[in-house]
Amino acid sequence: MRAIRFDHTGGPEVLTLGEVPVPEPKAGEILVRNQAIGINFIDTYHRTGLYPVKLPSGIGMEGAGLVEAVGEGVTRFVPGDLAAYASGPIGAYAEFHVGAAERAVKLPAGVSAQVGAAVLLKGMTAEFLIRRCYPVQAGQTVLIHAAAGGVGQILVQWAKILGATVIATVGSDDKAARAKALGADHVILYRDQAVAAEVRKLTGGAGVPVVYDSVGAATFEGSLGALARRGMLVSYGNASGPAPAIEPGRLSRMGSLYLTRPTLFDYVATTAELDESAGALFGLIAAGKIEVEIGQTFPLDQARAAHEALESRATVGASLLIP
Structure with missing residues (x-):
């Protein structure tokens, strides 16, 4: 073969x-x-x-x-x-x-x-992220990076099914249109806009309880900066390279944040x-x-x-x- x-x-x-x-x-x-x-x-x-x-x-x-x-x-x-x-x-x-x-x-x-x-792989990844890793509840606002990608598209749709408000990040106007067509309430062009600052504007300064980040190095700091107090950064990919090491005390100083690096295979074990x-x-x-x-x-x-x-x-x- x-x-x-x-x-x-x-x-x-x-x-x-x-x-x-x-x-x-x-x-x-x-x-x-x-x-x-x-x-x-x-x-x-x-x-x-x-x-x-x-x-x-x-x-x-x-x-x-x-x-x-x-x-x-x-x-x-x-x-x-x-x-x-x-x-x-x-x-x-x-x-x-x-x-x-x-x-x-x-x-x-x-x-x-x-x-x-x-x-299958992308969809089960979206399933465990949004239902089990951080179970999204109706009325919450979530940030989804790479929203026009394979996992991102499913996450946007699933978050809307659960009754969440979706802030999506994408890299182009065409991808922004796609994310909106799938139900994203707000779209941030991450190459042109400061993600954390835009999220704060959209949430009245509060930030979001969860960020789903498959991009890694390029978005890590913005993801942390977008989180509400006791929020969780779910870092599940490295499209731009691995996310950097972080000193645990930073999570405390930024609002008692949570950081997890899950993999699908531990959720379908x-x-x-x-x-x-x-x-x-x-x-x-x-x-x-x-x-x-x-x-x-x-x-x-x-x-x-x-x-x-x-x-x-x-x-x-x-x-x-x-x-």
């Missing part, structure tokens, strides 16, 4: 297309013939070495397609099922992918492989948690309450171009590789 590999860390140029054997499912595993592959920032973290992996390595965590074969003892799937996965093992940028059956989910009727691959998270997500999609935008697709052999687009923030919504 064709698969994207890399044998040393670095920029998008380290990604190469090669031929490798089709894996065989072991006990408890399924083999999926990928129809679509999700592209996520975590893939760039593996490629650059920010999140170390054993080299040489495949790349990619998310995909969806038809179950081709099942290993011994698997009852959760049968061949022909449409399945999606987002929990590894690494190596989804390929025509086939093998993984634990208990870490994959069936796609319900009406959810295609492309939508499944575009939304069990199969029951995985199914509940995916079920909540697919329920809202099926009800027409969450729109999934597939902003761009790339052939498998253009994984390098896909990473270049993602890291330059030129993408909108979700990006897919098509085998």
Whole structure:
């Protein structure tokens, strides 16, 4: 099968297309013939070495397609099922992918492989952030960075479903229009406006109880400055580089703030948690309450171009590789 590999860390140029054997499912595993592959920032973290992996390595965590074969003892799937996965093992940028059956989910009727691959990792990330990491309540005002991105778009829509007022940050007028179309009440152009100052204006000086920040280094100080007393900064990504180290006393001096750096995999650690998270997500999609935008697709052999687009923030919504 064709698969994207890399044998040393670095920029998008380290990604190469090669031929490798089709894996065989072991006990408890399924083999999926990928129809679509999700592209996520975590893939760039593996490629650059920010999140170390054993080299040489495949790349990619998310995909969806038809179950081709099942290993011994698997009852959760049968061949022909449409399945999606987002929990590894690494190596989804390929025509086939093998993984634990208990870490994959069936796609319900009406959810295609492309939508499944575009939304599972991003959508479950949004679910745990907004329902469990910091449970947003009706009437609260929240700040969502990168609101036109894959996770950001879902966060905006989910926050509105919960009855929150949404302040969104984006990098361009086009992305501002997209965030507003999804329900954002206020949009800040972070390249032109001081985020913390704008948030204070919009909240009568109070700040917000929670900031969802996937950008990292470039937005960290503004995020802290936008928080209300006892507010929480949920730093869940590093699109501009890792957030800087912080001395704990600063959190005290700035209003007894909270800082957390969560990861999806600690919130879907069990199969029951995985199914509940995916079920909540697919329920809202099926009800027409969450729109999934597939902003761009790339052939498998253009994984390098896909990473270049993602890291330059030129993408909108979700990006897919098509085998």
